Amino acid sequence: MSYYYTEEDVTRLEQKSEEIRKTIMELFERTRMGHPGGSLSEVEILVALYYHILRVNAENPKDVLRDRFVLSKGHGSPTLYAILADRGFFAKEELASFRQFGSLCTSYPDMRTPGIDMVSGSLGNGLSAAAGMALCAKRNKEDWKTYVLLGDGELQEGLVWEAAMAAAYHRLDNLVAIIDNNGLQINGRVNEIMTIEPLPDKWKAFGWEVVEADGHSVKSLLDACHIAMKKCAPTVIIAHTVKGKGVHFMEDIAYWHSLTPNTDLPAERMREYFDRRQER
Amino acid sequence: MLLPTRIVFGDSIIEHAGHRDDFVVFNADTKTCHLENFGAIYPERAYSFGIAEQNLIGAAAGMASCGTKVIVATYSVFLCMRACEQVRTYVCQPGFDVMMLGTHAGLLTGTEGASHIAVEDISIMRAIPNLTIIEPSDAVSARAMAGKALDFQGPLYVRLHFAPVPDVHDPKTYRFEIGKANMLTDGEAEVTFLVTGILLGKVLEAAELLKKEGIRANVTEFPTIKPLDEEAVLCAARKTGAVVTVEDNTILGGFGASVAEVLAENHPIPLERIGIRDRFGESGSPDRLYEQNHMTVGDMVSAAKRAIGRKR
Numbered sequence: 001m002s003y004y005y006t007e008e009d010v011t012r013l014e015q016k017s018e019e020i021r022k023t024i025m026e027l028f029e030r031t032r033m034g035h036p037g038g039s040l041s042e043v044e045i046l047v048a049l050y051y052h053i054l055r056v057n058a059e060n061p062k063d064v065l066r067d068r069f070v071l072s073k074g075h076g077s078p079t080l081y082a083i084l085a086d087r088g089f090f091a092k093e094e095l096a097s098f099r100q101f102g103s104l105c106t107s108y109p110d111m112r113t114p115g116i117d118m119v120s121g122s123l124g125n126g127l128s129a130a131a132g133m134a135l136c137a138k139r140n141k142e143d144w145k146t147y148v149l150l151g152d153g154e155l156q157e158g159l160v161w162e163a164a165m166a167a168a169y170h171r172l173d174n175l176v177a178i179i180d181n182n183g184l185q186i187n188g189r190v191n192e193i194m195t196i197e198p199l200p201d202k203w204k205a206f207g208w209e210v211v212e213a214d215g216h217s218v219k220s221l222l223d224a225c226h227i228a229m230k231k232c233a234p235t236v237i238i239a240h241t242v243k244g245k246g247v248h249f250m251e252d253i254a255y256w257h258s259l260t261p262n263t264d265l266p267a268e269r270m271r272e273y274f275d276r277r278q279e280r
Numbered sequence: 281m282l283l284p285t286r287i288v289f290g291d292s293i294i295e296h297a298g299h300r301d302d303f304v305v306f307n308a309d310t311k312t313c314h315l316e317n318f319g320a321i322y323p324e325r326a327y328s329f330g331i332a333e334q335n336l337i338g339a340a341a342g343m344a345s346c347g348t349k350v351i352v353a354t355y356s357v358f359l360c361m362r363a364c365e366q367v368r369t370y371v372c373q374p375g376f377d378v379m380m381l382g383t384h385a386g387l388l389t390g391t392e393g394a395s396h397i398a399v400e401d402i403s404i405m406r407a408i409p410n411l412t413i414i415e416p417s418d419a420v421s422a423r424a425m426a427g428k429a430l431d432f433q434g435p436l437y438v439r440l441h442f443a444p445v446p447d448v449h450d451p452k453t454y455r456f457e458i459g460k461a462n463m464l465t466d467g468e469a470e471v472t473f474l475v476t477g478i479l480l481g482k483v484l485e486a487a488e489l490l491k492k493e494g495i496r497a498n499v500t501e502f503p504t505i506k507p508l509d510e511e512a513v514l515c516a517a518r519k520t521g522a523v524v525t526v527e528d529n530t531i532l533g534g535f536g537a538s539v540a541e542v543l544a545e546n547h548p549i550p551l552e553r554i555g556i557r558d559r560f561g562e563s564g565s566p567d568r569l570y571e572q573n574h575m576t577v578g579d580m581v582s583a584a585k586r587a588i589g590r591k592r
Contacts, residue, residue: 162334
């Protein structure tokens with residue numbers, strides 16, 4: 001067991017992950033909009049960050065010395081909203097109005113939502129913004145950290161690599177990028193649409209430290225974050241995940257990347273998911 | 281010595297940096313406005329981003345989100361097209377305090393040629409919500425703008441020029457205020473020139489030529505392109521009943537188009553537009569390019585007469 005966390009922490013985070021999964025599936029069942037596949041694959045990553053790693057405070061969401069988080073894969077917003085609501089950044093009732101006019105739970109993250117540090121939604125931009133934030137902490141000689149979560153598909157965007165180059169050049173050891181490496185993008189397997197491999201070698205070549213983690217093991221993720229904090233260069237955590245994780249009929253199937261109001265979400269199979277959870 | 285607006289603006293920012301520490305400079309690897317030298321003077325306040333404009337703007341948004349004003353400088357074509365989405369979604373949508381200097385705007389860029397001459401930047405940038413756009417007309421106004429631009433909070437696009445032009449303003453009396461047009465001549469007249477940017481000097485020449493022919497023309501300068509000083513547009517429309525817009529940008533969706541929108545909705549009167557005629561720039565002298573696009577002093581005189589003629 002690590003110096004940085006206890007068995008109780010791990011159990012707490014695992015339970016919290018289940019709870020958040022349930023909340024976001026309720027959101028999807030109700031709204032029939034959004035992106036369940038990637039929202040489910042990132043659950044443990046965001047839970048580890050928001051319930052153990054990040055120094056953020058719902059009472060003072062704009063605290064200048066807070067850690068920053070950028071959800072570069074902005075379509076994973078439901079998980080982030082479920083967590084921010086649970087942590088008290090805004091009322092849980094907001095979740096029901098996801099994607100509706102005036103809701104704090106906008107389709108993709110927007111600055112008007114308490115707890116959101118950066119707009120996102122257009123893929124490939126988050127690392128760049130996060131690098132600017134980390135540079136600001138360096139300039140101000142402040143010790144807060146910047147974390148950014150990227151999808152694996154969005155690594156196909158050239159801007160990611162512009163930002164990777166700049167982060168290493170400016171020695172942003174206060175910047176941690178996490179890749180939700182679920183291997184799928186909207187129309188199929190990442191490596192069949194446009195391979196991003198060899199992934200660790202690419203990041204190393206750009207001057208980054210690389211740590212690999214099991215993206216559904218909070219323990220593995222906490223270890224990776226603690227390793228990242230000690231590095232003298234920006235660090236990328238390649239978190240191996242399963243798209244649709246936890247909802248067995250969605251797991252590892254690209255079709256569940258996104259829902260439309262017409263998507264046939266099988267109600268009995270949704271219930272099957274929840275029943276199976278309760279049995280455990 | 282005549283200096284281009286880009287150099288005067290950049291040098292003024294460097295001068296201001298001597299007594300204020302509330303901004304940083306992010307540099308692309310270009311020679312634009314002397315801010316590429318900012319790091320040599322203030323190493324703690326300049327950051328290099330290389331030839332990567334999207335990241336330049338994305339990172340500026342990140343820095344600005346944490347409360348530090350960022351100034352970026354690059355060619356206007358790269359700023360408003362290569363990095364258009366970062367300007368739109370990451371700077372303007374959240375309203376971050378990023379001052380974006382786009383140089384080499386308009387046909388005055390001349391020999392740099394089609395790829396480097398921004399002919400459509402006003403049209404692109406004015407479509408983006410939350411973005412304020414300003415453009416000097418000479419070295420005097422460029423200098424005055426720099427201080428105001430530093431005081432301004434929020435997304436700002438400063439449209440700057442490659443080559444020098446003679447000063448038209450008197451530094452002792454010139455005043456610049458964001459959002460306000462300047463009436464340079466405001467008497468009894470038959471037509472008003474509404475102009476933004478570097479062609480102001482030519483417009484004043486055109487007004488002089490008209491005067492010699494017994495035709496009185498007023499001149500109003502719009503150093504702020506967006507938000508447009510609609511009151512000044514309507515004031516000119518009511519007073520002279522005909523206007524000619526002048527800009528070194530395409531007439532499609534640019535400054536003249538924004539004036540046309542205001543007039544069509546509020547006070548329709550004869551309007552003529554001087555600007556780039558739906559074509560790219562070319563490698564050549566600015567005068568040759570202005571001629572090709574019917575943007576010479578003579579063309580301005582003719583346009584004024586046409587506008588007046590259409591009143592009857």
